[in-house]
Amino acid sequence: MECEKAGGYMMKYMDGVLAEPEALWLNKHILQCEHCKEDFFLYDHIMEHFAKMPLCDAPANFEERVMARIRLLPAPAALTDSLERAFCGIWGVFFVLMALGLLLGMSKDAVIAWLSERAGLALAPLAALMASASDDVTRVSNLFLMNMSQFLTRIWQFFSGLQVILLIAMGLLILVQIVLYKKDKVDTAK
Ligand SMILES: [Zn+2]
Numbered sequence: 001m002e003c004e005k006a007g008g009y010m011m012k013y014m015d016g017v018l019a020e021p022e023a024l025w026l027n028k029h030i031l032q033c034e035h036c037k038e039d040f041f042l043y044d045h046i047m048e049h050f051a052k053m054p055l056c057d058a059p060a061n062f063e064e065r066v067m068a069r070i071r072l073l074p075a076p077a078a079l080t081d082s083l084e085r086a087f088c089g090i091w092g093v094f095f096v097l098m099a100l101g102l103l104l105g106m107s108k109d110a111v112i113a114w115l116s117e118r119a120g121l122a123l124a125p126l127a128a129l130m131a132s133a134s135d136d137v138t139r140v141s142n143l144f145l146m147n148m149s150q151f152l153t154r155i156w157q158f159f160s161g162l163q164v165i166l167l168i169a170m171g172l173l174i175l176v177q178i179v180l181y182k183k184d185k186v187d188t189a190k
Contacts (some may be wrong), residue, residue: 003029005025005034010039013026101141109142
């Protein structure tokens with residue numbers, strides 16, 4: 001607690017805005033606290049070093065040139081937006097095609113029945129062809145459905161596995177934070 005206050009006063013000292021009673025308090029604390037004493041002399045040394053460094057002027061029109069460069073950069077939000085939109089579009093097309101394929105596969109018997117019923121002799125060869133291909137279509141669509149469900153199950157397993165790993169990682173992070181916080185508290189209390 002005292003060291004935290006001392007740290008704040010040190011920052012004020014570096015900025016040259018430390019009031020006299022604060023300076024007296026800081027002086028007293030530094031005489032008692034080895035940790036803050038070290039910090040203070042380190043900061044003081046750094047400030048001294050900076051003060052000795054030569055100042056140089058920024059080149060002419062520096063600010064305008066930087067701002068012009070920034071204006072030339074593509075807006076990051078717009079970039080992610082268009083990428084996201086493209087990604088959604090691809091997924092959308094994929095799902096519509098998949099749904100159409102499944103619908104056709106599921107209703108192929110009805111289509112064949114409709115063809116053989118109404119088209120009569122003219123379309124009979126086509127109906128026969130479709131009927132003979134029907135077994136193959138059934139096999140392929142069953143295979144597709146099976147693979148698809150296996151694929152989805154695997155994705156689900158992968159993500160639930162990932163969730164567990166993420167939870168463990170987050171738990172470890174929180175634990176490390178707590179340990180660090182406690183250590184810091186013990187250190188500053190010294
Ligand atoms: Zn201290």
